[in-house]
Amino acid sequence: MSGKPVKHSVTLQGHRTSISLEDAFWDEFRAIAASQGQPINALVAQIDAERDVDTGLASAIRLFVLRRLKDRLP
Secondary structure (H helix, E strand, O other), rough: OOOEEEEEEEOOEEEEEEEEEHHHHHHHHHHHHHOOOOOOHHHHHHHHHHHHOOOHHHHHHHHHHOOOHHOOOO
């Protein structure tokens, strides 16, 4: 598992774009989408719509994953 960000292609608002995320974040993000029965592109669109304008999309996804993982803690 690499600690270096890797580009992943997604479709956002009908356009292909890439998001650079570390493997650990991407794997967990995919698992969250699957557990919600949601396609990756739909979850990316949801996060994109809810993020602050000053927060990059990759950072918003990392924060989303972190919040989900923290929610699992006792």
